[in-house]
Amino acid sequence: MQLILQILVLSLLALVWIQDLRYRAVSWVIFPLLLAGIAALRLLSGELIAEVWPQLLVNVSVLAVILLLLTLYVLIKNRQLVRITDHYLGSGDILFFLVTACCLSVLNFLFFFVSSLASAGLIQLVWWRINKNRQIPLAGIQALLLIFLLAGDWWYFHQGVTDDGWLLQLYTPWNRN
Numbered sequence: 001m002q003l004i005l006q007i008l009v010l011s012l013l014a015l016v017w018i019q020d021l022r023y024r025a026v027s028w029v030i031f032p033l034l035l036a037g038i039a040a041l042r043l044l045s046g047e048l049i050a051e052v053w054p055q056l057l058v059n060v061s062v063l064a065v066i067l068l069l070l071t072l073y074v075l076i077k078n079r080q081l082v083r084i085t086d087h088y089l090g091s092g093d094i095l096f097f098l099v100t101a102c103c104l105s106v107l108n109f110l111f112f113f114v115s116s117l118a119s120a121g122l123i124q125l126v127w128w129r130i131n132k133n134r135q136i137p138l139a140g141i142q143a144l145l146l147i148f149l150l151a152g153d154w155w156y157f158h159q160g161v162t163d164d165g166w167l168l169q170l171y172t173p174w175n176r177n
Contacts, residue, residue: 002044006154009037013143013150016096020140024133026092031099038103042162055162059101059109067094089138096139100146107164112149116142 012034019026042052067084074082085091097113104112120141128134153161 002041005037005041005044006150009034009041010147010151012037013147016092016143017137017140017147020092020137020143024135024137025090026096026139028092028095031092031095034099035102038099045162047162052162055105055109056102058106059104060098062106062110063097063101093138096142100142103146103150103161105162105164108161112146116145119145 012030015030016026016034019030043049070088071084074084074088085094100112101109103109117138120136120138123141124136149161
């Protein structure tokens with residue numbers, strides 16, 4: 001059952017990638033399905049709701065602060081209140097941020113969020129040289145990167161993207177030999 005759910009989640013992420021790359025839009029139906037698949041996988045792995053809930057609250061709070069700061073930046077830049085979903089972020093991007101917030105532990109979420117935004121920016125700089133479309137398929141690029149992260153975690157590294165232990169061990173200087 002777990003393998004079927006993993007393949008389903010990866011397939012849905014691939015669908016996000018393809019739709020966003022092709023249409024610069026993602027069907028909203030995919031996001032609840034992704035959330036359901038991720039929640040089922042977390043519960044099947046033995047995580048308790050009491051363990052997941054604090055991580056989810058922190059991740060969503062961080063995301064809310066980031067979106068608020070982006071809104072304030074746009075307000076200052078344009079000297080008027082503008083919805084960031086009109087010109088700066090798509091609603092699919094924000095929904096994808098929420099999916100990753102539910103999928104990953106706090107440090108893994110922060111690591112993925114920052115590194116995927118940086119990667120998307122670099123990929124887009126190269127892409128703009130080839131294609132003149134200025135819209136960035138952010139959710140699609142992040143979905144592709146999340147496919148690699150989850151597949152690598154599930155079938156190769158087994159580090160646990162819902163556990164911050166491997167990141168803490170990696171970045172804690174006193175644990176280095």
